[in-house]
Amino acid sequence: MERLDVKFFGPLRDISLDIKEVNILIGPSSTGKSLLAKLFLLLKDYEQVKKFTTFQSAKHIFERYGMGDMLTTQTYIKYESDNHTLIVNKGAVRRIKKKSSLLKAYNSLIKNSDILSEIDSDDLEEYLNRTLFNSIKVLVTPMYRNIDQLPYKLYFELKTIVHLSGEILARAKYYAYTDLDEFVDSIHSYSHLEESDDELLAELYDDIERLIQYTISFSQKTVPQLKSVQNTLYIPAERILFSLISEKYFTLESSNASLPKALIDFGVIVENARKGNHIYKIDFMRLAYQFKDNKNTISHDESRFTLANAASGIQALVPLFMAIDFTNRVSSSNNNHFIVEEPELNLYPSQQKGLSEYLIKSCAHGNNGITITTHSPYVLTSINNLIQAHNAYVAFPAKELDIEDIVARECWLPYEKVSAYYINEGYAQNIMDSEMKAIGAVHIDEISEELGEEFNKLTDIIYG
Numbered sequence: 001m002e003r004l005d006v007k008f009f010g011p012l013r014d015i016s017l018d019i020k021e022v023n024i025l026i027g028p029s030s031t032g033k034s035l036l037a038k039l040f041l042l043l044k045d046y047e048q049v050k051k052f053t054t055f056q057s058a059k060h061i062f063e064r065y066g067m068g069d070m071l072t073t074q075t076y077i078k079y080e081s082d083n084h085t086l087i088v089n090k091g092a093v094r095r096i097k098k099k100s101s102l103l104k105a106y107n108s109l110i111k112n113s114d115i116l117s118e119i120d121s122d123d124l125e126e127y128l129n130r131t132l133f134n135s136i137k138v139l140v141t142p143m144y145r146n147i148d149q150l151p152y153k154l155y156f157e158l159k160t161i162v163h164l165s166g167e168i169l170a171r172a173k174y175y176a177y178t179d180l181d182e183f184v185d186s187i188h189s190y191s192h193l194e195e196s197d198d199e200l201l202a203e204l205y206d207d208i209e210r211l212i213q214y215t216i217s218f219s220q221k222t223v224p225q226l227k228s229v230q231n232t233l234y235i236p237a238e239r240i241l242f243s244l245i246s247e248k249y250f251t252l253e254s255s256n257a258s259l260p261k262a263l264i265d266f267g268v269i270v271e272n273a274r275k276g277n278h279i280y281k282i283d284f285m286r287l288a289y290q291f292k293d294n295k296n297t298i299s300h301d302e303s304r305f306t307l308a309n310a311a312s313g314i315q316a317l318v319p320l321f322m323a324i325d326f327t328n329r330v331s332s333s334n335n336n337h338f339i340v341e342e343p344e345l346n347l348y349p350s351q352q353k354g355l356s357e358y359l360i361k362s363c364a365h366g367n368n369g370i371t372i373t374t375h376s377p378y379v380l381t382s383i384n385n386l387i388q389a390h391n392a393y394v395a396f397p398a399k400e401l402d403i404e405d406i407v408a409r410e411c412w413l414p415y416e417k418v419s420a421y422y423i424n425e426g427y428a429q430n431i432m433d434s435e436m437k438a439i440g441a442v443h444i445d446e447i448s449e450e451l452g453e454e455f456n457k458l459t460d461i462i463y464g
Contacts, residue, residue: 002019005017005077009075010032013426013427014427015426015427021370022417022418023371024421025372025423026380027423032423035070038262040232042065043086055073055091073091231337232337233338236263239316239319240319240345242266244315270322273325282321285354286301298318311346313345315346324362324363325362328368336367337370338368340372342375344375344378356386357386357408364417380420385407389411390413390414420440
């Protein structure tokens with residue numbers, strides 16, 4: 001889990017947040033929700049954070065994200081992840097990497113692979129080089145860049161893989177560089193078993209398969225540990241503009257510093273998502289979108305029209321949907337964190353419910369995560385219902401099918417994976433209700449109660 005502490009950063013006076021798989025930021029306008037979301041975006045970009053060598057270098061990167069003016073010598077930022085702790089304080093920057101022996105173990109595994117690739121044997125090249133270590137490299141390379149952030153407990157699992165690979169390497173070298181009789185004798189002396197040559201080779205290949213399975217299992221366990229270096233996509237409130245801007249604008253302007261990096265990156269994603277005539281089906285709206293023949297076309301029931309002529313809610317929804325769907329389709333690990341500003345823009349309450357369910361289904365399961373800034377009680381209530389569905393299943397698993405009739409299983413959301421904060425006047429209030437295992441209802445209902453009280457007072461005046 002990640003944690004962020006911020007003081008004296010723009011309107012943010014004193015903020016402390018736990019960052020989980022699903023994060024909800026609510027509160028009045030101009031209180032810093034979007035600023036926090038952009039700070040998430042930057043701090044989760046491990047490659048950018050590594051460039052924070054001085055306060056000035058950090059300020060330059062903050063400027064690229066449209067936050068340069070917010071960062072002053074009075075600012076305090078502390079961001080903790082599995083990989084490192086970053087501290088910006090009184091005009092100084094310090095980044096503390098967390099020590100781990102995983103990288104040494106990983107390098108040992110790759111060294112074994114490199115040595116094995118030099119062994120000159122047709123059989124070994126067929127059965128070992130291609131099958132074994134090439135598979136291992138494919139499986140573990142995605143974590144190489146960030147391996148030093150993994151929890152120490154995984155070190156022992158990786159050491160088991162390294163040990164087994166070393167044994168296989170030694171046996172393969174015997175097989176390649178000695179007479180078969182000597183190889184058989186060496187294995188016999190090791191195992192104290194009388195086996196035929198074929199049985200020995202079969203045992204070696206069994207070990208190869210076992211090593212591959214170990215590596216697959218290990219890799220699957222490591223991916224969820226890499227939350228702090230996820231591919232992070234920011235979906236801005238200004239996304240309605242992306243429905244109207246020409247196809248190639250952001251690709252051509254991607255080096256133009258006049259726009260914040262987050263907007264340029266989102267524009268590039270939308271442009272790439274348009275390619276290939278892919279049809280995006282937005283089922284909860286009964287919509288389909290396709291970019292074909294240089295036209296943005298919307299199909300709704302029996303109607304067809306251009307995106308530019310669609311309702312503003314559709315214009316805001318389509319770029320959001322395209323970006324999420326495209327990113328998940330092209331990402332092999334689905335290790336993405338989506339930051340969505342005001343998903344409810346211009347949508348009717350029932351449509352907000354459908355979108356909330358889509359966001360949780362697509363962005364909050366597997367290795368994905370999501371941060372949402374919102375003003376909408378309908379979004380909060382919808383997400384609360386998804387938490388409650390999971391609560392109901394945990395309490396009454398025998399009623400699983402009844403729960404599924406109410407809320408689709410893929411939308412169920414464990415309470416432990418959610419954080420929710422009310423941002424106001426520079427401070428953050430945790431609004432998760434640990435007793436009810438839900439988002440606190442007071443902030444969902446407070447404006448409705450206020451409106452209800454006003455209505456009752458006016459009614460009293462009318463009817464005495």
